[in-house]
Amino acid sequence: MSEFIALRLREFRRLTQDGWLSLGFLVSILFLAFFIIFPLGKILSVSLSSEAVPVYQRLIAGRATWQVILNTLKMGLGTAFAGTLVGFLFAFVQVKLDVPLKKFFHLISLLPIISPPFAVSMSVIVLFGRSGLITKDLLGLRYDIYGLDGLILVLTISFFPVAYLTLLGMMRALDPSLEEAATSLGAGKWRVFRTVILPMLVPGIASSFLLLFVEALADLANPLLIGGNYTVLASRIYMSIIGEYDLNAGAVLSLILLVPTLLIYFIQHYWVSRHSYVSITGKPAGYSRPLQSKWVKWTLFTVCLLIAALIVLIYGFIFVGAIVKVWGINYELTLEHFRFVLLGYGSKAMTDTTLLSAIATPIASLMGILIAYLVVRRKFIGRNLVDFTSVLGLAVPGTVVGIGFILAFNKPILGGLVPKLTGTALIIILAYVVRSIPASVRSGVAAIYQFDPAMEEASSSLGASSATTFQRITMPLVRPAFLTGLIYSFTRSITSLSAIIFLVTPQWRIMTTQILNEAETGRFGNAAAYCVVLIAIVLTSIGLMYAVVGSTTGAERMIDI
Amino acid sequence: MRHSVITIVGILVLSLVLGACASQTASEPAQPADAAAEAQEPAAAVEEPAVVEEQVSGPLTVLCGPQEDWCQAMTAAFQDQTGIETSYVRLSSGEAVARMEAEADAPTFDVWWGGPSDGQVEAFTKGLIEPYIPANAALIPENLKDEASGWTGIYVGALGFCSNQDVLDELGVEAPTSWDDLLNPKLQGNIAIADSRTSGTAYTSLYTLVLLRGEDGAFDYLKQLDSNIFQYTKSGSAPGTMAASGEVAVAIIFSHDCVKFREETGANLVVSFPAEGTGYEIGAEALIKNAPNPAAAKVWMDWALTPEAQAVAATVKSYQVPTNPETIVPAEAISLSQVNLVDYDSIAAGEAKSALIERYAEEVREGAAAPES
Numbered sequence: 001m002s003e004f005i006a007l008r009l010r011e012f013r014r015l016t017q018d019g020w021l022s023l024g025f026l027v028s029i030l031f032l033a034f035f036i037i038f039p040l041g042k043i044l045s046v047s048l049s050s051e052a053v054p055v056y057q058r059l060i061a062g063r064a065t066w067q068v069i070l071n072t073l074k075m076g077l078g079t080a081f082a083g084t085l086v087g088f089l090f091a092f093v094q095v096k097l098d099v100p101l102k103k104f105f106h107l108i109s110l111l112p113i114i115s116p117p118f119a120v121s122m123s124v125i126v127l128f129g130r131s132g133l134i135t136k137d138l139l140g141l142r143y144d145i146y147g148l149d150g151l152i153l154v155l156t157i158s159f160f161p162v163a164y165l166t167l168l169g170m171m172r173a174l175d176p177s178l179e180e181a182a183t184s185l186g187a188g189k190w191r192v193f194r195t196v197i198l199p200m201l202v203p204g205i206a207s208s209f210l211l212l213f214v215e216a217l218a219d220l221a222n223p224l225l226i227g228g229n230y231t232v233l234a235s236r237i238y239m240s241i242i243g244e245y246d247l248n249a250g251a252v253l254s255l256i257l258l259v260p261t262l263l264i265y266f267i268q269h270y271w272v273s274r275h276s277y278v279s280i281t282g283k284p285a286g287y288s289r290p291l292q293s294k295w296v297k298w299t300l301f302t303v304c305l306l307i308a309a310l311i312v313l314i315y316g317f318i319f320v321g322a323i324v325k326v327w328g329i330n331y332e333l334t335l336e337h338f339r340f341v342l343l344g345y346g347s348k349a350m351t352d353t354t355l356l357s358a359i360a361t362p363i364a365s366l367m368g369i370l371i372a373y374l375v376v377r378r379k380f381i382g383r384n385l386v387d388f389t390s391v392l393g394l395a396v397p398g399t400v401v402g403i404g405f406i407l408a409f410n411k412p413i414l415g416g417l418v419p420k421l422t423g424t425a426l427i428i429i430l431a432y433v434v435r436s437i438p439a440s441v442r443s444g445v446a447a448i449y450q451f452d453p454a455m456e457e458a459s460s461s462l463g464a465s466s467a468t469t470f471q472r473i474t475m476p477l478v479r480p481a482f483l484t485g486l487i488y489s490f491t492r493s494i495t496s497l498s499a500i501i502f503l504v505t506p507q508w509r510i511m512t513t514q515i516l517n518e519a520e521t522g523r524f525g526n527a528a529a530y531c532v533v534l535i536a537i538v539l540t541s542i543g544l545m546y547a548v549v550g551s552t553t554g555a556e557r558m559i560d561i
Numbered sequence: 562m563r564h565s566v567i568t569i570v571g572i573l574v575l576s577l578v579l580g581a582c583a584s585q586t587a588s589e590p591a592q593p594a595d596a597a598a599e600a601q602e603p604a605a606a607v608e609e610p611a612v613v614e615e616q617v618s619g620p621l622t623v624l625c626g627p628q629e630d631w632c633q634a635m636t637a638a639f640q641d642q643t644g645i646e647t648s649y650v651r652l653s654s655g656e657a658v659a660r661m662e663a664e665a666d667a668p669t670f671d672v673w674w675g676g677p678s679d680g681q682v683e684a685f686t687k688g689l690i691e692p693y694i695p696a697n698a699a700l701i702p703e704n705l706k707d708e709a710s711g712w713t714g715i716y717v718g719a720l721g722f723c724s725n726q727d728v729l730d731e732l733g734v735e736a737p738t739s740w741d742d743l744l745n746p747k748l749q750g751n752i753a754i755a756d757s758r759t760s761g762t763a764y765t766s767l768y769t770l771v772l773l774r775g776e777d778g779a780f781d782y783l784k785q786l787d788s789n790i791f792q793y794t795k796s797g798s799a800p801g802t803m804a805a806s807g808e809v810a811v812a813i814i815f816s817h818d819c820v821k822f823r824e825e826t827g828a829n830l831v832v833s834f835p836a837e838g839t840g841y842e843i844g845a846e847a848l849i850k851n852a853p854n855p856a857a858a859k860v861w862m863d864w865a866l867t868p869e870a871q872a873v874a875a876t877v878k879s880y881q882v883p884t885n886p887e888t889i890v891p892a893e894a895i896s897l898s899q900v901n902l903v904d905y906d907s908i909a910a911g912e913a914k915s916a917l918i919e920r921y922a923e924e925v926r927e928g929a930a931a932p933e934s
Contacts, residue, residue, distance in 0.1 A: 131728075131807030144750070146792065228792050243759045243795065245659035326826040328806050345633045423669065506622045506648035506669070517651065520795070521629050522802025522822075 021467045025374050028367045032389045035434050039404025040396065043258070046251040046407055055252045064231070069256070071148070072217060072232040078152040079159065079216035084208045086156060087163025088201075089304055095171040098290035099301045101308075108308045109164045111315060112157060116534040117221030117497045118515050120154045122524050123314045125226060126321065126328040128153075133328070146228025154222045157311060159215045163208035170204035189293060210268040214261050218397030220498035221512075225519055233257045234498065237399045241502050247407060254400040265395035321528030328524065337529035346530060349509035354537055356425060356508070357493035360432035364493075365485035367433070368440020369478055373470065375441070376448040377456070394438035398498025405431060406502055425508045431500050432493035439492065440485030447481030448474070483549045487542050494538060619646030621857040622669055624657055626676025626761065627844065628798055628818070630877040635674070638873050639864060645857050653796045654680030654761030655918070661689045661849065670849050671858035674865060677761040678712050678845035679768065682911020685710040685847070691855070693848035695863040705843050705884045707908060712845040715865055716874065716881035719834065719841040719900045720765050723801050723819030726829040728810040736833040737811060740770065744785055751810040752789045753800035757921045761842070762797025766813055767921060768910040769840030772903045776917075783925045793926070805830060815842060816895045821878045824893070832895065838903040844881060 046052060059065045090109050094102055112120070128135045128145045135143040145153075174197065182192045223235040231239075233253060240249040291297055321327035325334045340346050368390075374380075375387045393401070409421035421427040455477075459469040475482075497512040504513050511530055518527040621639075625632035629651055636647040650669075652660060654676045661668060661684055673681060673690075684690050692711025705714035722743070724736045734747050743752060755763035770779035791809045794800055800812035801819055805828040812819070816832045823830040846865055852858050864870050871883035875891040882894050890896070 126806075129806070129808055136807075243656050243659065245656070245663040247663070326805075326828075329826045329828050345637070506650045507620065517629055521799060522805070523629070 021370075021470050024366075024370045025378075028370045028374070029386060031367060031433075032371075032386065032437075035430055036389055036392050036396075039401065039408040040258075040392070042407040043251050043254050043400065043404045046248060047255040052248050052252050055246075055249050059249075059252065068231050068233060068236050071230055072234075072257075074148060075151050075155070075223075075232055076213045076216045078148065079155040080209045080213040082152055082156040083160040083212040083216075084163045084205060086160040086307060087165075087208055087212075088167055088205065089300065089307075090160070090164045091167035091171050093300055093304045094168055096291050097297055097300060099297065101305070105304055105308055108311050109161050111311060112159070113161050114491050114495070114535060114538045115158070115315070116495045116515065116531045117512055118225055118519050118527060119318050119531040119535075120157050120314055121150075121222050121225040122321065122327075122519055122527060122531075123317045124150060124154050126524065127314065127317060129328075131328065144228075146226055147230040150226045150228075151222060151230065151232075154226055155216050155219060157314065158219070158222065159212050162211050162215060166208045166211070167201065167204050170201060174200055189291065189296075207268050210264050214265050214268075214395070217257065217261055218399070218498065220399055220501070221516070224516065234397065234399050237403070238501070241403065241406075247403070250403045251407060254397075254403050257397055258400050261397055262392075262395055265391075269391060269395075318528050318531050321524055322532045324525065326525060327528060334525075337525040338533075340526050341529045341533050346511075346514060346526070346533075349511045349514045349530075350533060350537070352425075352508050353494055353511040354541075356429050356510075357432060357490055358541075360429045360436065360493050361486055361490040363429075364433045364436035364489040365440045365482055368437050368485045368489075369444045369475075369482055371437070372441045372444025372448055372478075372481075373474060376445055377453065390441045391438050393434040393436075398435065398496060399501070401431060401434060401499045402502040422503065423505050425505070427503050428500050428508065428510065431503055432489075432496065435496055435499050436485075436489035436492050439488040440482075443481040443484040443488070444478060447478040451477050479549065483545060486545050486549060490541050490545070491538050494534065494541075617643070617645060617856045617860050619644075619854070619857060621645050621647045621854055621861060622671050623647060623649040623861065624661075624670040624673040624849070625649040625651045626654065626657065626674065626680070627651075627879060628821070628877075631675075631874060631879045634873050634877045635865075635870070638870065639861060642864070643860060645860065647857075647861070651796075653755070653759045654683075654764065655757075655759040656795075658684050658687065658689070662687060665689060666851070668849050668851055668853065671852040671854045672846060672848055672861050674846045674861070675715065675844050677765050677842035678707070678714065678907045679764055679842075679911040679914055680761045681712040681845045681847040682707070682710050682908055683914040685712070686912055686915075689850055691848045691850040691852065693855075693859060693862065695859070695866055697863055697866050700886065701866065701884045702886070706845075710847075710908065710911070712847040713862070713866065714843040714884040715846050715871065716844040716883055717841060717897060718815045718817040718844070718881045719895060719897055719902065720762070720769060720839045721814070721816035721819060721895075721900075722833045722835070723804050723812040723814050723816070723822070724831050724833065725804045725807050725810055726831050728804075728807050732810055734810065736831050738833050738836050740773070740782065740835045740837065742835075743789060743811065743813075744782075745789075748789045748810060750789065750791045752786070752813065753791050753794060753803045753809040753811075754813040755797045755800060756793040756795065756926065758918055758926070759795045760797035762815055763793075763813075764910075764914060764918070765815075765840045765842050765905075767917060768913070769838070769903055769905065771913075771917065772840070772905065773838060776920075780920065780924050783921070787925060801830075804828075815881075816900075817880045817882075820880050820893050820895065824878045834900050836901060838901050840903055840905045841897055841900075843884075843907055 090105060093099065094106060125132070125145060127133050128143060128150070130136065130142050130144055132143070132145070135141045135145075178196055178200075179192055182196045187195070217232075218234065220234045220238060223230075223232045224238065227235055233256060237250055237253045237257065240246050240253060320331075322337050323333055323335070324330065325332045325336070341350065371386060371390050375383060375390075405427060406422055409418075409427060412419050421430070456469050456473050459473045460466070464472065495512065497516065500510060501513055501516070504510050511534055515527045515530045518524070518530065623632070623636060625635070632649045632651050636649050639645065640647045657673060657676065658680060661670070661673075665688075673684070681690060685692075690711050692708070694706070694708050694711070695713060698706055698713045701714055705717065706712065722737045726736070728751070729736060732747050732751065734745060735742075737743050737745075754766065757763040757767045767779065767783070770782055773779070774782060792800075792803070794803075798814055798818040800809065801814045801822045803809045804812035804819075805822045805826045807828070816834070819830055819832045822828065846862050848855060848858050848862065866885055868883075868885055868888040871885050871888040874881055874883065880891045880893040880895070882890060882896055
């Protein structure tokens with residue numbers, strides 16, 4: 001036992017001998033503790049304190065609470081099901097079919113990743129609402145899009161890329177020789193699909209399903225806009241804070257949302273992802289023969305084409321919304337909305353949001369790489385905890401992060417060492433960083449696993465310090481992952497709403513909350529122009545980061561993390 | 562004639578502000594930017610009360626009740642004139658009081674500007690308002706301000722029905738002219754109104770019904786109406802955008818908002834009023850207790866009563882009737898004298914608000930979560 005402790009201590013001492021690197025480790029770990037563990041602990045302590053008892057009583061007594069929970073589950077399951085199906089279809093067409101437009105399908109399925117919140121909802125309301133361009137003017141229907149069906153539609157479009165990318169990676173990695181073996185043993189195409197391919201994809205499908213479920217539960221923007229009177233937990237939390245300003249109720253509802261979300265996320269993270277049949281042998285095992293059946297092929301292609309067309313229509317229609325007088329009513333062309341965003345009131349939101357995101361991005365990416373390095377290459381007590389914590393920022397719904405931040409930082413703490421952070425721009429940056437770190441860590445971990453530690457060992461035995469080795473050997477090798485982290489962090493920050501909606505201050509205007517204000521008061525034109533500008537900023541920044549950091553990876557791999 | 566009146570008012574305001582500033586201690590140094598701006602426009606600066614206000618510095622944070630574009634225009638105009646850095650957050654009445662209550666010790670906001678005075682009265686009864694009556698409030702008619710609860714009216718407007726004629730035609734319904742018309746089964750799922758918990762507009766309708774039908778009668782009515790309601794929105798004017806886009810046939814909103822949406826969208830919106838009587842709002846301003854920057858808040862409140870500040874409304878198509886008799890009334894405004902009004906006492910309405918809202922939440926909304934948009 002004492003030997004064990006001595007060993008651990010020695011490991012720990014080794015960590016501190018890393019020079020400036022150990023400072024980086026220390027900062028990263030403190031950051032996780034202070035800005036992830038502490039706020040979540042605060043939610044726990046508030047929602048389990050005696051002050052919260054009346055809130056529970058009120059919530060349990062209210063018939064609506066159970067309805068809200070039921071609504072949330074229906075929405076989550078519906079989205080997970082539909083999203084996984086669409087993701088599967090797109091991945092299948094991509095890998096198994098020999099059809100045209102595959103590159104186009106791929107790009108289309110990446111579009112929702114960089115899209116700002118509300119964009120899809122607004123467009124869908126104008127297209128398919130009661131007085132929608134398609135439902136009313138084209139089909140003569142008076143269809144009510146507000147509610148569960150509308151929500152599942154927009155959430156599926158917003159989140160199916162998650163399923164698509166997961167399944168795409170998995171299908172590409174499947175060993176075609178198994179399929180060939182089954183075929184040579186006389187199995188038909190359908191039988192091969194059912195008994196060989198599908199079982200191997202079960203972990204991927206389960207994983208997509210769970211991830212989509214969690215994403216749907218955590219989403220705030222769409223329920224706010226298209227939910228109508230259909231309330232879900234995220235929007236109920238929003239109401240508690242913005243409408244009633246009841247932090248206790250917010251904390252309790254956050255806990256209700258947090259428990260299933262975390263549970264499912266970690267089932268996905270630790271269990272499903274371990275049960276993978278994907279084997280990378282490194283040997284070329286032949287290539288997957290495209291599906292031959294014409295009937296199946298063109299049916300799937302048509303479905304895929306229709307969905308892609310719908311997505312193009314929805315996003316294209318946002319551009320239309322930004323340049324016409326009154327979206328949905330008056331299609332006279334105007335530059336008024338762009339003037340509002342670029343030169344008028346919105347210009348401050350544009351610069352503020354870009355600035356804060358740009359500050360958060362390198363911080364999140366650097367910490368992400370450091371934490372990844374620490375988790376993969378160093379052994380120390382609490383390594384698993386660090387790994388676990390770094391993922392929390394993504395697993396925890398944004399609204400919960402926001403409430404945790406308010407509860408934790410709305411007064412000076414540590415005896416005034418840390419001043420009151422709410423109401424400052426700093427807390428927004430911190431929220432951005434917390435939300436972006438997990439992706440940076442994950443891409444970093446993947447990259448560091450890929451290269452042999454022998455290279456670093458060689459550097460060390462030649463006398464380089466840990467810091468030098470990290471700088472000269474590790475960093476260049478993980479540069480693509482670093483770039484991925486940068487791009488992801490920036491996109492995630494600038495488009496995030498749920499985490500910062502409770503933290504925004506009058507002095508710093510954030511584009512996503514401005515979009516909410518505009519959309520909520522029916523000024524869809526301004527909101528659409530904001531969305532277009534936001535997409536433009538994201539695309540420009542991605543280009544810029546490529547130019548500065550440089551990369552050898554293809555555009556598709558950068559988002560495929 | 563009008564010109565000379567404005568000049569007199571201008572001089573009056575100037576002297577008031579001068580007096581107010583003189584009483585303030587250690588004046589802060591003028592900001593260089595303001596000095597530069599002043600140098601550029603020396604002629605305009607002479608008559609503007611703004612010149613002396615440089616001693617009050619920002620930032621000023623306004624809790625703004627009306628629509629976004631009016632809030633934007635007002636804060637921009639104020640900042641231009643005074644050099645006081647001004648920002649705002651738009652909150653509906655219910656949200657505003659909840660927020661002010663939660664941060665009573667360290668308020669974010671300095672001044673609450675706009676929204677039905679019932680809200681300001683409710684806030685006052687909860688000890689969240691520091692009574693401050695701008696000296697130029699003397700110009701405002703007696704019934705549009707209340708010294709005791711510390712608010713001054715900035716505009717008035719009547720509650721009405723905002724209908725989309727095209728949708729009405731499709732449904733085969735006439736524009737409603739009484740509260741009972743809204744119970745028409747043909748309008749099922751075709752009426753939008755805000756939630757009284759968050760919206761001051763919706764509370765005005767609730768209290769109007771209480772006046773017309775007694776408390777129990779009002780709640781019976783609202784429960785019946787519920788089956789015709791398509792959506793309860795968070796902000797009071799949002800139902801109007803739904804009527805404009807044809808999502809609903811009728812929105813119960815302030816009539817001036819309906820006119821605004823009609824002008825902005827070109828939608829076929831018609832305004833009608835219940836014959837048995839309708840309520841109205843006095844959009845009010847009040848100083849927030851423990852405001853971080855009360856000096857700037859007072860400058861804002863004084864300024865907001867001037868004709869030039871009140872004229873900002875019409876530039877963003879907000880056609881409320883201004884309270885200052887000197888302000889030019891826009892042609893599009895619906896004057897209260899055109900409408901059959903109930904005897905709406907906003908002090909009583911504000912004092913009754915907390916209790917009525919509780920009953921509303923329980924009986925009409927049945928514990929449903931308040932709405933989001």
